[in-house]
Amino acid sequence: MSTRKRNFLVHIHPPMIRERTLTPTATFGLGIVCLTCLAVLFLTGLTLLLYYVPEQAVAYDRILHIITTLRFGRLVRNLHFHAANALLIAGAFHTMRVFLTGSYKGRVLNWFYGVALWHLILLSIFTGYLLPWDQRSYWAIKVGSSLAAYYPVVGSSVRQFLLGGSEVGPETLLRCFAWHVAAVPGLWLVLTSLHLWRVRKDGGLAAPDGSSEARIPASPLLFRAELMVAFSTLAILLALALFIDIPIVGRADPLRPPNPAKAPWFFVGIQEMVSHSAVIGGLLVPGLIALFLLLCPFVDRSQGSGGRWFARQRLSLNLVFILIGVSQVVFIIIGQFFRTTNWALTAPW
């Protein structure tokens, strides 16, 4: 291709790619899905920032104003919410793809960036959750931050630092706001840049041994593929935002806890585990999962490079990973849909 068209988008892509990169089943385009969600989150987030006030007395009213009196305000808020959840889910699948293909091999640093980004997703959604200051967000943060206190030694200080006190109060709202709109976006920019940069430094997509070494120009096929994934993601997000309204329930009332009070949905799995055993469910299992994710590149002694789905040599590691994933999904489903008043286990039908 000619050199005069080297714009920034071209610049950050490699000039040549393996043919395999274009195979949909190699990655399912999940990285681009995440990037698209991130772009939507930045755009809608900056827009909401124009109208939101992080003050206990007015935050809830401002959200009501945004979704009723502001034209497209409800759409923008819906988009922000759906894109955040989509990022969480796509990020989980992206991690799963990288793990099940063993693509972290020889790329330990980028795997660590990925694990850090995964925690950043949780931190972002968790701090954003409180901002509407309605009953749902208030009690979810209350329950969610109490889960943190189960960690020994550091737990209560972490909670104290996050909440700006021992209770969820006006300081908490301001802290969550500061995290959500200042610290978190900065971390996103830095970590995402590092993550993408490492992909190129590591030689593009991981390729299994014996696959074709033939390379083709990235332009135009890779760009078209990425554009298509980005557009499909945008279309789905817009459709969700148009048809599924994010509810806002009554103003936060510290004197009236809902029964049952639940953490944000992605932490309900941990809440469910804690309800069985605080030490095992709240401490041991989450700690072991985090340790497993951090150490797996070192535990993995299998031969060959990554990039192959369900490689036979990695069977046991893959099984452990799938077990973790499935059990978390099951715990979240039980906690979210089967737990009713007084945390009693009841079928939802």
Next chain:
Amino acid sequence: MDVSRRDFLLKGSITIGVAAVAGVFSWIFGSVWTAPLRFSSAGWVQVSPVDRFLPGTVTPFPEYKLAIIRTVSQIGAISMECTHLGCLVNVVDRGFFCPCHSSNFGPCGEVYSGPADKPLPWYEVAEQEGRLWVYVGEKVAKPQWLDASSVDNNRGRV
């Protein structure tokens, strides 16, 4: 430069697609970014829980110079500022009466007798989470009715 038809159609449709998405997004976000005046909380006032307004009643809110009119099936906000010289009109049995110069208005603000020569104007209303909001930033000539059936369904929720 030699461009095949296939290439031209492909590139053309990609360009059109990108432009369409960019257009839709600029429309949405441009509208939101330039809306602070319309959004300002000074523009919208919350009058009270919607289910306070029973069918067939007129509830004055002198502090906002408006009255909420509830018919059997509809709900609306009418200005209580006389169209003659701007006095605050009173709610009376069969409409509105201005104490300053005796203008008489019907139940929907239509002029019964002068000196006012224009009917009372209306405000836009919206219902959210069981609360009624009135946009007092702009008066409109035509009644801005809100269907009250949804209000009745939400009764008792707040």
